Amino acid sequence: MNSMSRFFEMGGYAAFVWPAYAITFAAIVLNILWARRSLARSREEARRRLAARGEGA
Amino acid sequence: MSRVVTRIADSLVQTDTAPSTQTPAGPDTAQASVLEAARLALARDLRLAFRKRDQLVQPLAFYAMVTMLFPLSISPELSRLREVAPGVLWAGALLASLLALEFLFRDDAYDGTLEQYALSGQSLTWLMFAKTAAHWLLTGLPLALMAPLAGLSLGVPAAALPGIVVSVAVGSIALSLIGSIGAALTLGVKRSSALLALLTLPLSLPVLIFGARATQLAISGGPLLAPIELLAALAVLGLTLAPLAAAAAVRISLE
Amino acid sequence: MTWTWFHRLASPPYIYTLAARLTPWFAWPAGLLIVAGLWGGLVLAPPDYQQGDGFRIIYVHAPSAWMSLMVYTTMAIAAAVGLIWRIKVAHAVAASCAPIGASFTFAALVTGALWGQPMWGTYWEWDPRLTSELILLFLYLGYMGLRAALEDTQRADRASGVLAVVGVVNVPIIHYSVTWWNSLHQAPTVMRLAKPEIAASMLVPLLMMLLGFTLFFVAILLVRLRGEVLSRERSASWIREVVSA
Amino acid sequence: MHDERLDVENLHLWRGDRHVLRGVSFSLSRGECLQVTGPNGSGKTSLLRTLSALMYPEEGRVLWRGQDVRADLAAFHGALAYLGHEPPLKGELSARENLRYWIGVRRRIGSRALEAALELVGAGAWCDRLVRTLSAGQRRRVALAGLALLMVPLWLLDEPTTNLDREGQQLVADLIAEQRARGGMVVTAVHHELPASLRDLRRLELRA
Structure with a gap:
């Protein structure tokens, strides 16, 4: 078990290694969510435009 | 009434173009050369500026104020101020030239004269270069002439003053050119002063770095040819690319 | 005519369906490569003789730094194509790139600072590479700021396109002048932020992470691209079945 | 051709x-x-x-x-000559100066042609007053003088x-x-x- 705790210590650099990995992982997840949301929003706008044109045309 | 108009219109044809049989479609000998066009664009901006002098004074007043902030905030001791003087002189010059940039094209876009430049058949790049040259003559050069005063107030030795004038003069050429791109790009934006700074400052950092270094060397009496040459190189790069980008940005904002 | 593939790439409906189809082909390999790279970098690779386990930050810093520059260049090229040939899809690519590039530039900044901290003893050091990264972040913010400030999409596309091209010309100049400036004031920092000469067991995970991040970028780009293409389409009928699906 | x-x-x-x-x-x-x-x-x-x-x-x-x-x-x-909603003139310049700078960029114009154009649109009397002091109608006439000077098809x-x-x-x-x-x-x-x-x-x- 102690190899796990030794792993997490990162040779004493844990305070720097893990925040670095956390911020990068956050960047990856944020990009995924952000991209999907912007796609969904664009589809919704397109649907609304079509509906509006539906009555308009 | 119409016969009178015809007679006057004919006189228009005779006076300025040689052959009276000149039809509008024929080769237009009266076409102004591009240099003539650029000269007129420059002359117009200079005349406008001198007619409303307050715009000339504002960047200089701003520069003086910014310079004054540092002794009051750091310390009155000239020896300590001398150390930060290059940064103060250059950051102040950068921000002061930014101040006047926002209205470089905005007034012309508003009253339709910029549109006439784009439709003139003359190279819009040359006209943009002319307007940017006017901006430099009206802000960059005066700032360079005022930098020694600001320098003295920061304890800069008199021997360093010529070096400072030259470095700010050359550096501000690049600043005006880089700024002209930002000014043209933000034409379509209403409150654009913050955005203009965000676009222009990152691109101006090399000028700031080499300029401050040149001023530092001038103060310490060292050889300042190298940084000034780098400043000149940035100015030449700006001369070739910036008017092109500014012309493209203006055409985009007129679409 | 050889140009047909080029013209098909420029047609929004074709791009929309192609992007939708290709996304998984980039997303899954990216995920696998990143996981494998993490495993290799964190577990298999031996600690660095000088920086110990602290060096493992390179497995997230180097890919982020690579992304920040690669994405900006991609953005500038797409913008140039859009401006020169007036292709809306190219502008849509450029618009999609910006947020991705900005987020990884920020990640590169933070991871770079965290990596340098044990050496420098401070959280921020005006190291030439970190300073260039910070300026690159401002270039991204300027691009996105200009794009947001212009309501009309077409004008925003073309104006930000000019800014991206001007920006990419300035990136090497900024980097050179920052490095020149830094060499004046300090001896070059001892820490090797650049790719150190490291053993294969250390290098392989790094290459995996670099490739993984790049594939991840393409996957996210394809997702965003579909949205951007849609928002630039006005009346095309093809939207009907795409949106209702 | x-x-x-x-x-x-x-x-x-x-x-x-x-x-x-x-x-x-x-x-x-x-x-x-x-x-x-x-x-x-x-x-x-x-x-x-x-x-x-x-x-x-x-x-x-x-x-x-x-x-x-x-x-x-x-x-x-x-x-071509394009005249938009607003006459393309600078308020701080006179009608004569405006024409010289606006049309001069495109073609060389002699002072006689300039005078003839100003006379043509009835601007002879006030052609040296600053444009911002002119009425909208007068500004429109100055723009028409520019049009007459341009001689384009x-x-x-x-x-x-x-x-x-x-x-x-x-x-x-x-x-x-x-x-x-x-x-x-x-x-x-x-x-x-x-x-x-x-x-x-x-x-x-x-x-x-």
Whole structure:
């Protein structure tokens, strides 16, 4: 078990290694969510435009 | 009434173009050369500026104020101020030239004269270069002439003053050119002063770095040819690319 | 005519369906490569003789730094194509790139600072590479700021396109002048932020992470691209079945 | 050398979500004047700006002398004069200075021609006052003086008679007649009809 705790210590650099990995992982997840949301929003706008044109045309 | 108009219109044809049989479609000998066009664009901006002098004074007043902030905030001791003087002189010059940039094209876009430049058949790049040259003559050069005063107030030795004038003069050429791109790009934006700074400052950092270094060397009496040459190189790069980008940005904002 | 593939790439409906189809082909390999790279970098690779386990930050810093520059260049090229040939899809690519590039530039900044901290003893050091990264972040913010400030999409596309091209010309100049400036004031920092000469067991995970991040970028780009293409389409009928699906 | 004509083929233009120009097509040859009418927002100004190649149509082309205007934009711009809603003048300059800087950029103009143009539009008396002290009608007349000086085959005029009194509107009609007599062409967007004195005007109606 102690190899796990030794792993997490990162040779004493844990305070720097893990925040670095956390911020990068956050960047990856944020990009995924952000991209999907912007796609969904664009589809919704397109649907609304079509509906509006539906009555308009 | 119409016969009178015809007679006057004919006189228009005779006076300025040689052959009276000149039809509008024929080769237009009266076409102004591009240099003539650029000269007129420059002359117009200079005349406008001198007619409303307050715009000339504002960047200089701003520069003086910014310079004054540092002794009051750091310390009155000239020896300590001398150390930060290059940064103060250059950051102040950068921000002061930014101040006047926002209205470089905005007034012309508003009253339709910029549109006439784009439709003139003359190279819009040359006209943009002319307007940017006017901006430099009206802000960059005066700032360079005022930098020694600001320098003295920061304890800069008199021997360093010529070096400072030259470095700010050359550096501000690049600043005006880089700024002209930002000014043209933000034409379509209403409150654009913050955005203009965000676009222009990152691109101006090399000028700031080499300029401050040149001023530092001038103060310490060292050889300042190298940084000034780098400043000149940035100015030449700006001369070739910036008017092109500014012309493209203006055409985009007129679409 | 050889140009047909080029013209098909420029047609929004074709791009929309192609992007939708290709996304998984980039997303899954990216995920696998990143996981494998993490495993290799964190577990298999031996600690660095000088920086110990602290060096493992390179497995997230180097890919982020690579992304920040690669994405900006991609953005500038797409913008140039859009401006020169007036292709809306190219502008849509450029618009999609910006947020991705900005987020990884920020990640590169933070991871770079965290990596340098044990050496420098401070959280921020005006190291030439970190300073260039910070300026690159401002270039991204300027691009996105200009794009947001212009309501009309077409004008925003073309104006930000000019800014991206001007920006990419300035990136090497900024980097050179920052490095020149830094060499004046300090001896070059001892820490090797650049790719150190490291053993294969250390290098392989790094290459995996670099490739993984790049594939991840393409996957996210394809997702965003579909949205951007849609928002630039006005009346095309093809939207009907795409949106209702 | 192709004969001088303006061909407009199937122009389509969107402003935001509004389909402003819907397949506009027409041809104009020497001596013709096309009057573009339609309610506000029907795209009159957009049409003129697209004809002047300031704006880019989504579809369709504009041809000058049989050649796409984009092929040689500088030559096309050299052959046209565009007057927008606002006279392109600087308030801090006099009428004479404005003309010298505005028209001077395009062609060399002698002072006699300048005086003749100012006289033509009745600006002789106040041509040295700053433009910002002039009335809207006077500013419009200074713009017309610029038009007369330009001597170009194609005029694109956006509501040229706004702010003009009866005599001013007649001046516009005379200038257009003069332009047509010289073999030039005019496309003008108008709210109310041009003075009756202009005969056989061609008409293009833009729907809202």
